[in-house]
Amino acid sequence: MSERRVRYLLVGFSVASWWAARSIQEEDVEGQVLAVSEDEELYSRPLITYALGRRIPGPAYWGDVVCNPRVTVLWGRKAVALEAEERVVHLDSGERIVFDRALIATGSVPIVPSVEGKELEGVFTFTRGKDLLQVERFLARYPVEEVLILGGGFIGLKTCEAFLDRGFRVTLVELAPCLLPAMLDTAGSKYLERALKQAGVRVITENTVASFVDRGGRLFGARLQGGEFLRADLAILAIGVRPNIEWLLDSGLSLGRGIMVDEHQETSVQGIFAAGDVAETRHYITGERTVVAIWPEAVRQGKVAGKNMAGRKVQYPGSLPLNVVEIGDVPLASCGVVNPPDDTFEVLSRSEGDRYRKFVLLDGRLVGFVLVGDIEKAGLFVHLIRERLSLHSLKDKLLDERFGLIALPAEYRKHLVQGAGVEA
């Protein structure tokens, strides 16, 4: 069996690894980086729904990814086992890679419910580039009118948006009473439900698919738990994702829901790090262990991991959940704690027609928000949460739609707008 030795190994080559590679090279100009990717080429995973919706021709990523002779990528190769103490990763090709430092960034995998008929032609999960190809191939081969999406979480909604863009009739089935339960409060998800219905989506909550039904071996519809039959030519299973850690069960790494990491993104075994959807970090606000599988945190975790791998101690401040979706013309954004667990939190909210704003505060500091309709200042609110800025009297202005940088203390905002400047 062939064996390679490398200074830095990246297992998985998506956004967390891209940023780790960059950070490593900033700190260690000579270190050789070897990355292993299951994919055949570089692309941006979350773009597959936009490619399906034809907003772009394909899921290509156009940003800067470290590309120089000191970074080698093995495409189409899968890591099948890790011996943490021995610092060896085994690939499906039979190769062994011996490393000094490694980053595990193998992302997440879709959770497939154990529903009868889930293997039928026409039933798909939708998280990878190959899923996009399979769905497109199916759409090209068979007439499709009715699409069923099982799961009203983030992937379900993004996929829903794509099928709407393509002009299909869509039914969305969600087990919970509310859509996007991880991201929204009850009021926010009512707005979302309304927007979906206005866009022509049939929304069914507190129900799920009991079995998929075929005709001639291909999907024909779904029987719901309540007994109702729904016609469907194509179905997407989007009940959620989980960290891709199955290949690590015997590795020696401490695993929770994901790979447990400390504030340096380092796992229980020194020299081995994890970042992105596979990593279990701490919540920025609550400090609880959590997996926050979003692009911005993959960037931040990848950066921190890379620095630490190259020997510079950098701390990760914790994961802050945030997300944004747009259904029809209604954008919805949320961040942080949106469903406070007890009354030590203060809640300010206002709903007016199609617009809704909710802010959650703890000890006079912003810890979460939901915005529906007008989300332009969302980034400013995220900034206030990250900075843990004490809001004092300012908090009375939060509900005002004109809230902006001008509401912040003069000295603070002047400092903020200074920045480093642009070389021209």
Place this chain on the structure above:
Amino acid sequence: MRIRIHEEFCIGCRLCEIMCIVKHSRSGKILKAFREEHPRPLPRVRVEEEGYTSFALQCRHCEEAPCVENCMTGAMHREEGVVLCDEEKCVGCLMCVMSCPFGVIQRGGEKKAVSKCDLCGGKGTPPCVEYCPNEALTYE
């Protein structure tokens, strides 16, 4: 070079917004831009106002720009220091809006792409600065 904000001198006249619209209009003419071009382009500089305080605010072209890092297509990118959005590549996911600590990225365009200050190509003084009657914006 960068646009500096001097809020002490801002009188809230919003000429910067108007000149930004004209600059980014198809015709480049003020009357045509406002009366004949639909939809009217959005101003990429916005005046924030509260009581007697006001200032004009546009993209700060941050050195470590979270909008660039968090862009999942690479549409938001940097050219010679200027942070620009390539509208052809933008899918309108709005993650840049969620990422901007100043709240200066807006939704715009038919493909739901986003709109932000482009420093007018980095060639010469941008009109928002040039036409400011009181030097509340400077380019230095």
